[in-house]
Amino acid sequence: MSQPLITKYNVAGPRYTSYPTVPYWNLESFSLANWKASxxxxxxxxNATEGLSLYIHLPFCESLCTFCGCHKRITKRHSVESPYIQAVLKEWSxxxxxxxxxxxxxxxxxxxxTPTFFSAENLNILISGLLENAELAEGYEFSFEGHPNNTTEAHLQTLYDLGFRRVSYGVQDYNLSIQKAINRIQPFENVKRATDLARNIGYTSVGHDxxxxxxxxxxxxxxxTIEKTKALMPDRIAFYSYAHVPWIKGNGQRGFSEADLPTPASKRQQYETGKQHFEAAGYVEIGMDHFALKSDSLYKxxxxxxxxxxxxxxxxxKTQAMIGLGVSSISDSWYGFAQNVKSNTEYYRLLEQDIIPVFKGHILNTEDLIIRKHILNLMCNFETAWTDDALVFKELPEVLIKLKEFESDGLLQFGSKHVVVTEKGKAFIRNICMAFDLLLQRKKPETQLFSMTI
Incomplete structure (x- = not known):
């Protein structure tokens, strides 16, 4: 990858796990009532054709990992487990x-x-309670995130018996100096033990992050790190770019200086080198940050x-509806998003009043829905197409001009009414999606909201 392209396109930009992105949600027009309706x-x-997705956020960790951008609560008191589980089950009711x-x-x-902060017994109570008044779709998939240091055979066996077949372990990097910097000490032996345990029990997809x-x-x-990973050959690998956002996450990402981070060029080279090693081992690149063996469901x-x-x-x-349970969880109806409160105290208080604990969200308008479809197409399939009556926003000519610039840089190919991202352009998929992001273009953020794209 050329240095001029890295310099040109290394800007702050969304990762597009949603559109509109959270900073551009229209909070004024959102209410709990219109979220419920959507x-x-x-x-x-x-529900009858696709079924429903459930995401359950279990926020507790015994120690703070300084690379983490997720919502968490640090505690060693495991007495917090049972009240939290009862609250999640109340929200589900x-x-x-x-x-x-x-x-x-x-x-x-x-x-x-850390879901495996919770005991196997309490996870059994949680999952059994969630499934008590639900049916299972054909080909359902249950998965969880496990910490290699504390995922036990009891965790794996209990969840397996409840229907879980996929687990992902956070590896990050095996270099001890890096582990100390991010406060995540876990030797290879712990990852191997947790991986082998899962496979011996019968898990069909084991992933490493x-x-x-x-x-x-x-x-x-x-x-x-990749050489050690290849010794275990996980079915799926999430190869994430570290998102340095201390202005959002506060002191949690201040355990080191920005000067300690790789330059944009060296960071991108880390990805390209990693990709070459993964592909040589039989993995296929999926989307912008995943790799999978051809036997894994993600590849299929x-x-x-x-x-x-x-x-x-x-x-x-894919399911049209996804309900997020627990503090900070985000739900998605396709027509709208809703995020739960981030304070445990407030979460418990609202549930005691029989109120779904949502505190903000966004209801998508016609333009939002159209753009969301195109960004999703690009992020998943590296292509999108439109017709005269499907892409109706008045800024279409401006979007096409921006896309033409990507074409001149060899990052995508144009058809009469479609674009296809080139192999070279996949590294810049976030930038290409930003050309469609009219909310971002209409109101440039005054302060940095997103991590850098490279």
């Missing part, structure tokens, strides 16, 4: 009353925080053009 509409349209008919669960994911662009990280560190979804992207990242199955 979810009821989506549920009636899609409020949604069940709203939906009226029994939901069909297609996808369920436990994220965090690796991050490039970390403080003090070099290309050699990335290669070393890409081949079938059914790959989907939402607040959980890339997924192998």
């Amino acid at each position: 979810l009821q509409r989506a549920f009636k349209e899609s 409020l949604y069940l009353a709203l939906l009226e008919t029994k939901p069909i669960i297609k996808e369920l994911h436990l994220g965090g925080g 690796i991050i490039f662009g970390l403080p003090f990280q070099t290309e050699a560190d990335v290669i070393e 979804a890409m081949e079938n053009k059914t790959l989907h992207r939402n607040f959980m990242g890339y997924t192998a199955s």
Whole structure:
């Protein structure tokens, strides 16, 4: 990749797990009532045919990882587990009353925080309670994020017995100096133990999360981590770009200086080198930051053009409606987004009053829905197409002008009414999506809201 292109396109930009992106939600026109109406509409349209996705946010961690941009609460008091689980089940009961008919669960994911902070017994209570008044869709997929240091055989066996077949482990990097900088010490032996345990029990998809662009990280560190990863051959790899956003996450990302981070050029080289090593080992690049073996469902979804992207990242199955439970969780009805409160105290207080604990959101208008479709097409399939009556926003000529510039740089190819991202352009997919992002163009942020695209 040429240095001029890196310099030109290394700007702050969204990762497009949603459109509109959260900073551009129209909070003034949003209300809990219109969120409920949008979810009821989506549920009636899609529950019988697609089913419903559930995301459960379990925010507790015993220590702070300084690379993390997720909402978390640091504590060593495990007495917090039971009250939190009861609150999540109460929130689910409020949604069940709203939906009226029994939901069909297609996808369920436990994220965090550290889901394996919770005991196996308490996770059993949580999942059993969620499924008690629901049906399971054909081909359903349950998954969770496990910490290699504390995921036990009891965790894996309990969740397996409940229907879980996919687990992802946060690896980040195996270099001890980097682990100390990000406060995430975990030797290879712990990752191997957790990976082997999952496979021996019967999990069909084991994933590893690796991050490039970390403080003090070099290309050699990335290669070393990948070589160790190849010894375990996880079915799926998330190869994430470190998002340095201390202005959002506060002191959690201030354990090191910006001077300790790789330059944009060296960071991009880390990705390109990693990609070469993954592909040589038999992995296929999926979207902008995932790799999978051809036996994994994520690869099959890409081949079938059914790959989907939402607040959980890339997924192998799509449902129109996704309900997020727990503090800070985001729900998606396709027609609207809603985010829960971020304070545990406020979360508990609202649930005690039988109020779904949403505090902000966005209801999509016609233009939003059109642009969302195109950005989703680009992020998942690296192409999108339009017709005269489908792309109706008046700024279309300006969008085409911006896209033409990408074409002149060799990043995409134009048809009469479609664009296809080139292999060279995949590295700049966030930038290409930004050409469609009219809200971002109409109101440039006065302060930096997003991580850098390279």
